[in-house]
Amino acid sequence: MPPETPRRAGPRPGPKPRLSREKIVRAAVELGPEEVSIGTVAAALGAAPASLYRYIDSLDDLLAAAVESVFAATPLPSAGRGWRAYLEEEAAVRLDLLIRYAGLLPERSADLIVIVSRRFEQLVQGLAGLGFPVEEAVLAVDAVVDLVHDGAAQISHLHDPDDPARPSPAMAAALALYSPDVRAAVEGVLEAPREHLWRKLTLVLDGLAARRETPD
Numbered sequence: 001m002p003p004e005t006p007r008r009a010g011p012r013p014g015p016k017p018r019l020s021r022e023k024i025v026r027a028a029v030e031l032g033p034e035e036v037s038i039g040t041v042a043a044a045l046g047a048a049p050a051s052l053y054r055y056i057d058s059l060d061d062l063l064a065a066a067v068e069s070v071f072a073a074t075p076l077p078s079a080g081r082g083w084r085a086y087l088e089e090e091a092a093v094r095l096d097l098l099i100r101y102a103g104l105l106p107e108r109s110a111d112l113i114v115i116v117s118r119r120f121e122q123l124v125q126g127l128a129g130l131g132f133p134v135e136e137a138v139l140a141v142d143a144v145v146d147l148v149h150d151g152a153a154q155i156s157h158l159h160d161p162d163d164p165a166r167p168s169p170a171m172a173a174a175l176a177l178y179s180p181d182v183r184a185a186v187e188g189v190l191e192a193p194r195e196h197l198w199r200k201l202t203l204v205l206d207g208l209a210a211r212r213e214t215p216d
Contacts, residue, residue, distance in 0.1 A: 019045065019047055019051060019052070019054070021065070023045065024041060024056060025062065025069050026069070027041045027044045028063070028065075029069055031044060033063070033066070033067075033100065036059075036062065036066065038052055038059055067101050070097065071097065071116070071119075072115045074094075076090075076122055076123070076126065077093070077126070079126050079129060083130045083131075083132065083140075084205055084209065086126060086130065087127075087140065087205060088205070090144065091144055091147075091148050091201055095148050095152055095194070098149060098153075099155060120141060125137075127140060136211075140208055143208075144201065144204065147197075147200060151197035151200065155193045155197070157171070158171055158190055159171075159190070167190055174186075175187065
């Protein structure tokens with residue numbers, strides 16, 4: 001009986017996958033930031049990893065495009081429940097997005113700047129439709145956006161990435177400088193950073209409400 005000839009790995013049956021940058025980015029979004037790599041995206045598309053480089057420059061390029069895609073597709077808040085709920089909804093959605101993609105947001109990406117600017121315009125126009133003067137709407141949206149972006153950046157640096165139950169080295173060094181009562185209060189922030197951020201947002205919105213009740 002002749003020896004069995006080893007089988008060579010041949011091409012996969014069926015048509016070759018038709019790739020596009022849009023399909024590759026969509027696959028990356030569906031995988032989520034924790035799972036994205038050139039290999040996992042290629043596997044999800046049934047393609048060879050090298051074939052993706054015809055449409056993307058690098059993994060960083062893919063991650064930036066995925067974040068831009070998610071940001072562009074995020075629905076605007078509903079204006080039907082009033083200006084305060086409108087800004088709170090935007091803050092909540094934006095915070096979730098920023099924390100989920102912490103470290104991946106391409107801050108200087110031209111495409112993301114266009115998307116963020118367009119969203120800023122839409123939010124301002126939404127407030128204007130609720131009776132805000134445009135200047136006041138710009139002030140309100142800018143205050144909320146800055147607060148949320150700054151808060152998300154702080155949250156991402158509060159804890160040790162290797163041990164989330166512990167403060168980051170920088171935060172631990174800061175805690176050591178505080179008096180006992182201040183340290184205890186700050187440790188409370190570390191235990192519930194989102195709730196702390198929301199309290200700060202409430203403070204801003206309360207001030208905006210008071211400002212609207214007593215206009216200049």
